[in-house]
Amino acid sequence: MDFNTIIQILDSTIRLATPLLLACLAGLFSERSGVFDIGLEAKMLVAAFFSAAVAATTGSVLLGLGAGIAASMAFALIHGIASITFRGDQLISGVALNFLASGMTVLIARDWFNQGGRTPALMDGGRFQPIDLPFATAVADVPVLGPIYSELLSGHTILVYVAFAMVPLTWYILFRTRFGLRLRAVGENPGAVDTAGISVVRLRYSAVMIAGVLCGIAGAYLATGLAAGFVKDMTAGRGFIALAALIFAKWRPWYALGACLLFGLLDAIGNRYQSIELLGVAVPGQFMQALPYILTVVILAGFVGKAIPPRAGGEAYVKER
Amino acid sequence: MTLPKWADVVLIPLINLLLALFVSGLVVLMIGEDPINAMKIMVNGAVGSTYGWGYTLFYATNFIFTGLAVAVAFHARLFNIGGEGQAQLGALGVALVCLALPWPHWTLALPFAILGGAVFGAAWAAIPAYLQARRGSHIVITTIMFNFIASALLVYLLVSALKAPGMAPESARFPEGTFLPNARDVFGMIGVKFARSPLNVSFLLGLVACFLVWLLLWRTRLGYEIRAYGHSEPAAIYAGISPFRITMITMLISGALAGLMAVNAVQGEAQRLLQDNVLGAGFVGIAVALMGRSHPVGVLIAAVLFGALYQGGAELEFETSVPREMVLVIQALVILFTGALDNMVRGPVTGAFLRFGRRPGATTKAAE
Numbered sequence: 001m002d003f004n005t006i007i008q009i010l011d012s013t014i015r016l017a018t019p020l021l022l023a024c025l026a027g028l029f030s031e032r033s034g035v036f037d038i039g040l041e042a043k044m045l046v047a048a049f050f051s052a053a054v055a056a057t058t059g060s061v062l063l064g065l066g067a068g069i070a071a072s073m074a075f076a077l078i079h080g081i082a083s084i085t086f087r088g089d090q091l092i093s094g095v096a097l098n099f100l101a102s103g104m105t106v107l108i109a110r111d112w113f114n115q116g117g118r119t120p121a122l123m124d125g126g127r128f129q130p131i132d133l134p135f136a137t138a139v140a141d142v143p144v145l146g147p148i149y150s151e152l153l154s155g156h157t158i159l160v161y162v163a164f165a166m167v168p169l170t171w172y173i174l175f176r177t178r179f180g181l182r183l184r185a186v187g188e189n190p191g192a193v194d195t196a197g198i199s200v201v202r203l204r205y206s207a208v209m210i211a212g213v214l215c216g217i218a219g220a221y222l223a224t225g226l227a228a229g230f231v232k233d234m235t236a237g238r239g240f241i242a243l244a245a246l247i248f249a250k251w252r253p254w255y256a257l258g259a260c261l262l263f264g265l266l267d268a269i270g271n272r273y274q275s276i277e278l279l280g281v282a283v284p285g286q287f288m289q290a291l292p293y294i295l296t297v298v299i300l301a302g303f304v305g306k307a308i309p310p311r312a313g314g315e316a317y318v319k320e321r
Numbered sequence: 322m323t324l325p326k327w328a329d330v331v332l333i334p335l336i337n338l339l340l341a342l343f344v345s346g347l348v349v350l351m352i353g354e355d356p357i358n359a360m361k362i363m364v365n366g367a368v369g370s371t372y373g374w375g376y377t378l379f380y381a382t383n384f385i386f387t388g389l390a391v392a393v394a395f396h397a398r399l400f401n402i403g404g405e406g407q408a409q410l411g412a413l414g415v416a417l418v419c420l421a422l423p424w425p426h427w428t429l430a431l432p433f434a435i436l437g438g439a440v441f442g443a444a445w446a447a448i449p450a451y452l453q454a455r456r457g458s459h460i461v462i463t464t465i466m467f468n469f470i471a472s473a474l475l476v477y478l479l480v481s482a483l484k485a486p487g488m489a490p491e492s493a494r495f496p497e498g499t500f501l502p503n504a505r506d507v508f509g510m511i512g513v514k515f516a517r518s519p520l521n522v523s524f525l526l527g528l529v530a531c532f533l534v535w536l537l538l539w540r541t542r543l544g545y546e547i548r549a550y551g552h553s554e555p556a557a558i559y560a561g562i563s564p565f566r567i568t569m570i571t572m573l574i575s576g577a578l579a580g581l582m583a584v585n586a587v588q589g590e591a592q593r594l595l596q597d598n599v600l601g602a603g604f605v606g607i608a609v610a611l612m613g614r615s616h617p618v619g620v621l622i623a624a625v626l627f628g629a630l631y632q633g634g635a636e637l638e639f640e641t642s643v644p645r646e647m648v649l650v651i652q653a654l655v656i657l658f659t660g661a662l663d664n665m666v667r668g669p670v671t672g673a674f675l676r677f678g679r680r681p682g683a684t685t686k687a688a689e
Contacts, residue, residue: 038465082661091400091461093661095607096653103649104348110644111352117644240465247462284481290473293466297448300458300466309459 003144007151009268014156015226016271017264018163019044022218023242024249024256025170026211032174032251033207034187034312038094039079040215041239042101047072047219049105052119052230053112055126061224064126068223069216075101076212084204087316098239106232119223119230128157128225159221164257166214171253183207187310190317200317218242244296251310263292324671325678330619334612334659336666341654348650354641366636367629375504375518376635380602381628382520382585385527387606388624389534390579392615396538397571398551403449403464404579405603406471407442411580412587413475414441416483416492416594419587424498431501434588435526435581442580443573445471450572454565460572468603476596483594492594501589523585527624530578531617537574538617547571579603608652611660627652 023040030037047068055064075097082093106117113119133154140150174180182203186193190200222238223230241263248262249255270288324333346356367377387404394401401407414437424430449463476490485493501521508515538544550557550567558564587598605627612626613619634648658666 038461078657082657086662086664088661088663089400090661091402092607092611092656095402095604096657096661099604099649099653099656103646103653106646107348107352107644107650110646111642117646237469240469243462244466284477286473286477286480290470293469297452297458297463297466297470300463301452301456302458 004147007147009265009272011152012268012271013261013264014152014160015264016267017260018156018160019218019222019226019238020242020245020263021163021257021260022166022214022221023239024245024260025166025253026214026218027243027246028170028174028249028251028253028256029183029207029214030211031246031313032187032310033183033204034190034310034315034317035079035083035204035208036090036094036314037079037208037211038091038243039075039097039101039239040211040242041235041237042094042097043072043075043212043215044219044222044239045101045105045233045235046075047216048223048234049109049119049219049230051216051220052122052126052223053109055122055224056113056120056229059123059125061122061126061128064224065217065220068220069213072216072219073209073212076208076215080205080208083316084201084208087318090314090316102233105230109230109232117232122224122228126224127228128159128221130155130157131161157221157225159217159225162217163221167253167257174253179206184310187312190312191320194317194319200319204317215239241292244292247296247309248292248299250308266291324667324674328670328674330614330616333663333666333670334614334619336670337659337663338612338655340666341651341658344654344658345647345651349643349647352643354643359637359641359643362637362640363630363633366640367633370516371504371514372516372518373632373636375516375520376632377625377628378504378524379518379520379585379590379628380631381625382524382527382589383582383602384605384609384624384627385531385621386578386582386585387602388609388613388620389530389606389617390575391606391610392613392617392620393534393538393547393578394571394575395610395615396544396551397547397567398554399453399568399571399575400461401446401464401572401575401579402461402607403446403467403576403603404582404606405599405601406464406468407445407576407579408582408586408599408603409468409471409475409597410445411438411442412583412594412598413478414438414580415583415587416495419495419499420483420493423496426498427501430499430588431522431584434499434584438580438583439577440580442583443577446572446576446579447569450569450576453572454568472597475594475598479594479596485593490596495588495592499588500592501584503589519590521585521589523589526581526584528621530581531621534578535617543570579606605652608656608659611656 023044027037027040050071051064051068054067055061079093079097082088083090109117109119136150136154139146174184182193182198186200186203194200222234245256245259245263248259266288270285349356349359367373387408390404391401415434418433418437419430445467449460449467452458452463453460479490479492483492485491501523504520505515505517538548546562546567549560550562550564554564582602583598587594591598609620609623609627612623630648630651634645637643637647638645
C-alpha cells in the first residue's frame, strides 16, 4: 500500500464520516436532553429525498438543502410531539418514523418523478461543489505535506467543513453555555431543572429540533454532496451506525469525531477491498461492515470502558401534581 | 387512568387504527388516487379469493411468530427490537437442519426444523439478554446491532460455506422430503379447491404457538413471574424473583419464537436459504404486538390484519399507481398511533368516560 492509496482511503474516510458525524451530533443533542432517538435514519432519509427532489426541480442546491432541513425538522417535530407532549414511548416513535420515511420517500418519488423511486440525477447546479482551500494547487507538489493538504483536506464540499466545525461548536454549546448546562441537566435530572423554574418541555423540544437540523444537513449531504440524487433507502443504515458511534463516543462531542472517523475508515476500506489480509488471515468484507456494530456491543458490554447513557434518557417527564 | 376493560382492549386500538387508516387515506388522495377505491381493491385482493386468503394467511403466519416474540418480551418490559436478526438466525438453523440429511418425509423433518429455528433464534437473543441482565447494556441498542451483525453473517455464509453452485448468493435447494404440505394439497385431499399459494401447515403451528404463549403467560408460575417482573421490578425482586433469570428466559423464548418464523418462510416457501429471509417481518412484529396489546389473541387478529395489508398492498400496486411502499406507510402510521401517540387518544377517551359514563373505576377494575 503506497502513500497515494493511503491518502485516497483517508480522503474517502472524511467523505463517508461526514454524514455519520452530523447524525451522531444530532443524536448527541437529543439524547443528552433525555430523548432517545433511533429515528436518525428516518430524518436523514427524508432530508436526502427532499433536498434531491427540490434541487432537481429548481436547480438550486441551496433550496434543496433548505427543503431537506425542513423535512427533517418536520419529522423531529413528530418525534417531539409523540415523546415529549404525549409522553409516548420514544423508541416506538423512532421505529415508526423509520418506516414512515422509508415508505414515504419512495411513494412521493414515484409520484413526482416516475423513475421507480429515485430522483433524476442532479446536474452541477443541483450539487454541492468541492471547494479548493487557498494555495491547494500551489503546494500540491510538496512531498508528503502537499498531498495531505491539497488532496485530503482540500477539495471537499462546504457541508464537510460544516460538519467538522460542528464538533467544537457542539462542545462549546454543551459545556460552556447556560443552555448547554441546562440541556445536560434535563437529561440527567429533569425534576431538578423543573424545580429551578426552567421549562423541561421547551428544553427538550429545542434539543430535538436541533437534532432535526443536523440530520437534515446530513441527509442533504448524502443526496447532493456524496451522491448525485436520491435512491431508495440510500441512508443504508447510516443512522444506526451514527447511533453506534454515539454510544462508542459515550455521548461526548470530541469522542464522537473519533468514532465517526473510525467507522468512516472501516467503510472506506470495505468499499475499496473485497477482503483484506490481516496478519496472514483473510478478513471478509462482511466482517468489516459488521465491525462498527460489534465494537459498539463490546463497548456497551462494558468490557472496554463503560458507556453510561444520560440518566433520564428514554423517560418522559411527568410534572409532579 | 381508569377505563373499562373493553374500552382499553377494543375501543382505543380501534380508534388508533381508524386514525392511521384516515391519514393513510389522505396520503392516497395526495398521490391522486381514490382512497375508497384503493381500500376496496385491498380488501378484495386480500380476502376476496382463496388465492388472496392463501397469501394473507401465509404472511400472517410470519407475523404471528414475530408478533408473539415482541409480545412476550413486552410482558417483562423488555423491548426486543431484534426479531429481524433472530429470525435470520432461525432461518440459518432451519436451513442447516433441512440440508443436513436426505429427509425421507416432512413429518420427520418438521420437528427438527422447529428445533433448529428455535435454538438458533434463542441463541441470537441470548447475548443481548445476558448483556442486559448482567452488564446493564440497553437491550434495544444491542438487539439493533445484532440485527446488522446477523445480516452481515448471512451474506458472508451465502458467498462462502453455504453457497450453492451458480451465480445467486443462496444455499442449495432443500431435499424434497422437507417440503411442507401447502393449503392446496391439504384442501385438495378433502375435495375443496384452493388456489396455489405459499400457505402451508406452519399456519397451524402459529395457532399452536399462540395457545402455548397464552398458557405460559397466564397459566404457569413462570408466566406469572414474567408479568410480575414487567409490572414492577422492585416488587418482583421482593417476591424472590430473580431479574437475571426472568430476563434470560423471556428473551430466550422471544428469540425462539422469532426464529420459528423461518419454518414458514424458509422451509415452507423459499425452500432454500436466501440473503434476506425475513423481509421486515421482524419489525412488523412490533406493530402486531402493539396493536394486539401483547395478548396472543390480539396478536393473532393483528397478524391476520397485517397479512391482509401486505397481500392487499401487492394487489394495489398491480391495479393502481399506488406503489407497494404504501404498506410501509400504513404500517408506520399504525405503529405511530397505537404505540407512540396512544396517549393522544387515551386522554380524551378517558375524559369522555369520566364525564358521560358511569364511574368506570367503581365497577370495573382498571386494565393495565
